[in-house]
Amino acid sequence: MKIFKSCLLVAIIVILSACESQPKVTWVSSTDTNTWVNKTYKQQANTSNAVISIDIDIAKQKQEITGFGGCFNELGWEALNVVSSEEKQQILNDLFSQEDGCKFSVFRMPIGANDYAVDWYSHNETPEDFEMVNFSIDRDKKRLIPYIKEAQKINPDISVWASPWCPPSWMKHSKHYACKSNPKFNDLPIEFSSTEELVSRFIMEPKYLESYALYFSKFVQAYKAEGIDISAVHVQNEYNSAQNFPSCVWKPQDLGIFIADYLGPKFKSENIDSEIWLGTVERPQIERVSDILEYKNTKDYVKGVGFQWAGKGAIEAVHAKYPEMELMQTETECGDGSNDWKAAEYTFNLMKHYFENGANSYMYWNMVLDETGKSQWGWKQNSMISIDRTTKEVTYNPEFYLMKHLSAFVAPGSVKLATTGDTDNAIIFYNEAENEVVILAYNNAEENSELKLNVNNQEINALLDAKSFNSIAISL
Template structure:
């Protein structure tokens, strides 16, 4: 007679199976968040399972998940009182919440800053006498420090959207004259005659500017450390192959390699800075960009990893195979258009699965917090994990908040990805506690029963329609 053991798994109580293993399962739908789920432990009678998790097939090590600090996010939080603001930060960084292990921050302005700025706007200040991060002490640094209170080991990395304009060939924060749509919404007011071509380098490649820019990075890291924030990694340019309405700077791979290998890395060595340098953020789908950069031996030796975002993830299957010695990061989750609905979760889930199945060790969300409009200074409404209504003070945790929680809450640095027999809609990990974590999605309109073999244990459960679930056993 076959013996089934039924376990009820909730957030507050977990019972032991016949194998004396703890099992937990939580599920999220568009209407029910983080709900405990029933799991059956079946007798392992040799019948074929639907899906196998190979607990002895360890893939890449996981460095963790994270989100991005931006000025407009911190501004949205200011309409809340200290207690409510603290609850939002706990939801993002405390162990009971998402428990993000990474944080990204812009080097000076981004598209979610209040306005254009750099740390040294004095023309031809090659020695950086006027370098100053004073503005960040009122916006980005307090935001980061609130996170550090909850997660002191939070790993921070940074990238610029643009160099100071006097280092650029068109002396403007942007490179192309346009807005975010065909109507010209959020136009950057750049004279069209000063626009550049996308596959050229927007940086002025004269030696003096290259030296000054390397010093700019060095001073940034040193000044942030003086303010109690350690930047452990930098990528020299956000989206090296795009000319949006907001701050940007395109780089040919050969030119970026010259800057990194012959100027940035030597400057860090001179100043005894141990901050890692990564190639990124690469938003070019053709792997030839990475290949061209790595042909420069100095640049190849200088970097520790490669960061990709948006269409750059299309190059992952090739580059992580050709260059296995580097670590890989997905640096910016696609931001959507402010819809903040289940379609956003589904799109992001597919990106997470693709990226981890092709070698990334870390995955970054874009804006963690925005106001009720979600709009940048260029009037593009984007998604976020948390929405704060400035008028009503209502705080809304979006579907993608729960997506990131289903992952990062259980999978922390030191985890390893596991091989699964059906990798298209499931991820599995041996987490930092030695437990097996399975994250799976039901994309259909009907409930779906799953029969899962994890090592020597057979489990069965039912997934609600359009649901994301995490199962933890061990």
């Protein structure tokens, strides 16, 4: 009997030891046809034919992650108001909830109209009102501010940054919001239509520059009065691009003049605590960044640099030249409204590129649009969620789940890890506060593939579904 009890005790100890050695793993997987599936992790025996093998050392830390989010646009708010209040609340929770939503925390908004505004406007269209007497954000109280307020109700700690697509039209040589004439969408006279880059459309005279700096200051202060702190301003959306929608091309050196001689000193003199960022960069040439930052003391005012579209070609060089600068992916490429799995695959590769080259944060573009996906200037684009105006049907597109795979698992304050092995389709982060490693992995194969992770000498094996995004959190 004593022998039996001794054997039973040994068996219990062995079982308990095995349970204790089993790592705590949270795993969610999505395929095109089966999204956000909670997987039960079971430690598997080692195999020698692992398709994806990655070694992870939490000591090899890179940049800190500050957050993820999307853009508050007028047409997004219009789409949300198509559905019932209950459905609208569910969508808002799915985006902003810190419990079971995407846990978004950093957001973009326009200063005045962009390509997803209902129509053209700025906050002061009174010609030569250099003192900004007629400055007003009343237009924003109809759509953008209610949109932001709904997000604040769910997460009071959201951070909102803002960028203009176009200054007040009277500050441009053309006196028009567009830079490129298109009779279908604007009435810009053909003599002012040009796609030439490196030539400022802004009137580079001191009284205009001073007034534009005041415009930014008024904007930040007006939003603060509404209970919305603008964490940062990016001085110009895509400052190289002449569009048929609101836009303004700047010569890089002229943007340096505006920041160093006008905007920076204005914010400093008025104790505006919003950061100034150089953004958004949409060209691959580093000179279009350095020519701005190297003007006088521009770097003293600029906190970070934001990139989108072809700007992804500049981020590596900018990170190397200005390692002290924070970096942001400001507008994930929006495609042409396909809203399909192929678009999500493309976005995953963008995420991989940006985080491997120093990005601290990642922004989606339109979180919500109607079924057309079209801007008022004719471009059909992707969105995380689509709402049909006729049927009221709500569709969560593949990129919704991809963004959630990232943002719901990687908490602000986490760090990107440098890893070795088969990392082409994986991005790895470490959250010191939770002592947790998070892997965002994409199995791009047409068949199931084994993922083998060596995390601080602890082995994790998981069988990934074919063509699946996977978020795997490992508590150490």
